[in-house]
Amino acid sequence: MSPLLVFGTIAIYFSALIFIAFLTSRKASNDSFFTANKQAPWFVVAFGMIGASLSGVTFISVPGEVGDFIAGTNQVKAFSYFQLVLGYLLGYFVIANVLLPMYYKLNLVSIYTYLKTRFGIFSYKTGSSFFLISQAMGSSLRLMLVAGVLQLAFFDAYNIPFELTAFVSILLIWVYTFKGGMKTIIWTDIFQTTFMLLAVIVSILIVQSDLNLSTSEMISTIKNSEYSKIWVWDWQSSKFFVKQFFAGAFIAIVMTGLDQNMMQKNLTCRNIGDAKKNIYWLSIILVPVNLLFLSLGVLLYLYAAKNGIEIPKFTDDLYPTLAIHHFSAFAGIVFLIGIIAAAFSSADSSLTALTTAFCIDFVPMNTKSEKVQKQIRLAVHVFFSIVMYLIIVIFGKLNDKSVISTVFTIAGYTYGPLLGLFAFGLFTKRKITDNFMVPLAAILSPLASFLIDKHSVALLGGYTFGFELLIVNGAIMFLALFLLSLKPKKLV
Numbered sequence: 001m002s003p004l005l006v007f008g009t010i011a012i013y014f015s016a017l018i019f020i021a022f023l024t025s026r027k028a029s030n031d032s033f034f035t036a037n038k039q040a041p042w043f044v045v046a047f048g049m050i051g052a053s054l055s056g057v058t059f060i061s062v063p064g065e066v067g068d069f070i071a072g073t074n075q076v077k078a079f080s081y082f083q084l085v086l087g088y089l090l091g092y093f094v095i096a097n098v099l100l101p102m103y104y105k106l107n108l109v110s111i112y113t114y115l116k117t118r119f120g121i122f123s124y125k126t127g128s129s130f131f132l133i134s135q136a137m138g139s140s141l142r143l144m145l146v147a148g149v150l151q152l153a154f155f156d157a158y159n160i161p162f163e164l165t166a167f168v169s170i171l172l173i174w175v176y177t178f179k180g181g182m183k184t185i186i187w188t189d190i191f192q193t194t195f196m197l198l199a200v201i202v203s204i205l206i207v208q209s210d211l212n213l214s215t216s217e218m219i220s221t222i223k224n225s226e227y228s229k230i231w232v233w234d235w236q237s238s239k240f241f242v243k244q245f246f247a248g249a250f251i252a253i254v255m256t257g258l259d260q261n262m263m264q265k266n267l268t269c270r271n272i273g274d275a276k277k278n279i280y281w282l283s284i285i286l287v288p289v290n291l292l293f294l295s296l297g298v299l300l301y302l303y304a305a306k307n308g309i310e311i312p313k314f315t316d317d318l319y320p321t322l323a324i325h326h327f328s329a330f331a332g333i334v335f336l337i338g339i340i341a342a343a344f345s346s347a348d349s350s351l352t353a354l355t356t357a358f359c360i361d362f363v364p365m366n367t368k369s370e371k372v373q374k375q376i377r378l379a380v381h382v383f384f385s386i387v388m389y390l391i392i393v394i395f396g397k398l399n400d401k402s403v404i405s406t407v408f409t410i411a412g413y414t415y416g417p418l419l420g421l422f423a424f425g426l427f428t429k430r431k432i433t434d435n436f437m438v439p440l441a442a443i444l445s446p447l448a449s450f451l452i453d454k455h456s457v458a459l460l461g462g463y464t465f466g467f468e469l470l471i472v473n474g475a476i477m478f479l480a481l482f483l484l485s486l487k488p489k490k491l492v
Contacts, residue, residue, distance in 0.1 A: 002329070003157040009333050010150070013195075013340060017176045020188050025180030033181030033377060034109050034356050038267070040186045042274035045265050046281045048189025051196050051345030052262065053286060058293055059196065059342035060145050064315030066227050066297030079230040080239040084467065085290045087248020092283035094249070095257035096276045098426060103263065104272040110360035111263050118425040120434030126442050127421050128361035131260055132354060134414030136384065139261075139350030140391035141410070143169055146343035147392055149320050153336060166392040173348045174385050178378060181352045182268055189265075192345035197289070199338020200296055203323070206331045207299040211306065218299070227298045238466035247467035252283075254415035254470065258422055261353035347388075354384040412470040416449060417442035419470065420477025430485040441480035449473040 025032075062081060103111055112131060116124035147162065147169045155165045177184060208218045222228055232239040256262040269275040300318055304311055312321055323335035358380050359365055365373050421442075424430070432438070449472050453465045465472070 003154045005329065005333070006150075006154040006336060009336055010154070010340070013337060014172055014176075016191065017188055017344075020191060021176035021180055021184045024184045024187050032183040033179075033352070034264070034360070038270060040265075040268035040270075042269045042278045043281075044186060044190060045269055046278040046285075048186060048193055048345070049262065049265055049278065049282050050285055050289065051189055051193030051342060052265070052349050053256070053282065054196070054289065054293075054342060054346075058290070059200070059339050060149075060316050060319050062290065062293040063297030063300055064318045066294055066301060079228050079294050080232050080244065082230050082291065082294060083232070083239070083241050083244035084248035084251070085287060087245040087250075088252040088286060089283050090245075090249040091252025092256070092279050094253055096279040099253075099257040099263075099422075100266060100275050100279065101272060102426070103267060104275065108267065109264075110357050111258070111260055111267075112357065112361055115421055115425065119421075119432055119438070122434045122436065122438045123421060123432070125361065126439045127418055128357050129439075130414055130417050130442060131258075131357055134411060134418075135259070135261055135350055135354055135357075136387050137391060137410050137414070138255075139347050139354075140388045141395060142350075143173075143343055143347040143388065144392045144396055145316065146339050146347075148396070149324075149336070149339050152320055153324050153332075162396055163393050166389055166396065169392070170385050170389045173344060173351055174381065177348050177352055178381050181355070182264060182349075185349045185352060186265065186268060188348065189345050192341040195337050195341040196345065199334050199341065200292055202334045203319075203331065203338070204292070204296050204299060206327060206334075207296070207303050210303060211299070221302070222295050222298045225298050225302065227301055228294075236462045236464060238464045240466075243466050243468045247470060250419065250470050250474070251411065251467060254419050254474075255411055258415065258418045259353075260357045261350050264353050264356060265349065351381065351384055351388065355381045358384070409467075412467060412473060413446040413449065416470055416473025417445050417477045419474030420445065420481060423474060424478050424481040428482075428485075430482070432481050432484040437484055438481075441477060441484070445473055445477040445480060448476050 066079070066081075102114065106114060106117065108114060110128065112124060112128040115127045144166070147166045150169065151160075151162050151165045155162075176188065204218075208215075211218070211221075213221060231241055232244070234240060235242075266275045266278055269278060296319075300322055301311070303309075303322065304318070307326065309322070309326060312318055319335070320339070323332050327335070355377060359373075359377055363376055363380070365376065368376065424432075449469055452459070452472060453469050456463050456465055
């Protein structure tokens with residue numbers, strides 16, 4: 001692909017996004033930025049959330065994950081990721097029937113306000129703080145993927161450093177979100193989800209053509225491939241089905257139901273009925289879409305084998321390498337648009353959610369005029385843009401494994417305390433002593449989880465943790481809150 005062709009493609013794509021932002025951000029207010037005035041049609045939100053749920057991580061890491069190996073064995077991870085996806089269905093059911101009704105009943109803008117109502121100010125600030133940390137890290141890692149692709153496809157040709165690539169990536173998001181916020185994102189998500197799904201379908205068709213397979217032959221080839229093994233029944237494996245299924249359920253609960261980014265979109269729906277429809281349709285659609293990405297991964301490995309192409313050291317590099325250096329220019333453009341759409345549909349709403357959570361949870365906005373609120377909101381938006389940029393640059397130098405694994409690992413540690421807080425609040429009626437011990441417990445819980453994970457083989461008869469470590473983390477936080485709810489015995 002010619003660097004100028006890459007530049008032209010990017011310019012046209014973002015011109016379209018900016019045009020959508022221009023149309024949707026006229027007469028935008030703070031309510032428009034935070035909640036889209038609660039007038040978004042549920043089917044628009046549902047379709048747009050597909051892109052936000054998948055992100056650039058799914059677009060690149062999931063196909064690459066197909067050929068990765070489980071540490072210490074010769075067993076490929078293959079379709080075992082699909083076990084996690086099946087668990088999402090249970091998680092989304094909990095979101096629709098437990099969390100959403102509560103959010104709508106309390107008429108929340110920041111979902112962490114619930115913790116203030118249920119427990120007190122320390123729990124409230126703790127919950128929001130852990131979201132800010134997790135979201136800033138996770139969204140930055142997702143955006144790092146597209147920055148790496150842009151570096152490979154365009155910036156390397158002119159010896160432009162990765163730091164500048166990361167800056168441009170953040171700047172592009174800021175330009176079309178700073179004014180309209182959620183009101184703009186609801187509609188840009190439709191645009192970006194459409195191009196992301198078209199990109200993966202076209203990529204499959206291109207590889208299918210190169211392999212000279214009919215549709216039925218392609219399905220049979222994928223099904224019979226060594227890469228398409230789904231089930232892992234070794235209980236000691238980190239990919240054991242039961243672990244993966246329940247880890248998937250809890251990942252969905254925390255990374256969607258307890259995530260301001262995803263729930264902020266649900267809260268733009270007109271009522272609870274529409275919001276539930278959104279979640280149900282999202283959960284149904286995500287299963288075949290993830291299967292589509294995994295199937296693409298199988299085809300990419302078969303394509304590389306057929307053409308004698310060396311598999312990159314990092315599996316995340318497989319799809320970008322093939323698309324940019326081995327596919328046709330048309331296929332390369334399709335890939336480029338797809339990865340940009342996937343990454344930006346997640347990162348743009350993340351930046352808006354970070355701004356929302358900080359403004360609502362940490363700034364006394366209600367006491368300010370509309371003009372001052374906008375100024376504060378803009379300053380916070382710039383601040384988190386800088387934070388995301390720094391994280392991208394740092395992790396761009398340090399990360400040495402699949403980004404999807406890194407994202408879920410970070411989520412396991414940072415969302416665990418949130419899981420414990422919300423679970424204790426929703427499933428018990430106990431009151432806690434809301435003081436500095438709550439944030440202390442939220443810090444110690446991930447540390448305890450880390451130590452358990454590190455020594456699990458010795459302590460648990462060879463058991464190794466996967467993403468289900470999130471459940472352990474949440475359980476430790478739950479136990480800590482239970483202890484804080486016990487009334488101290490009076491001295492006689």
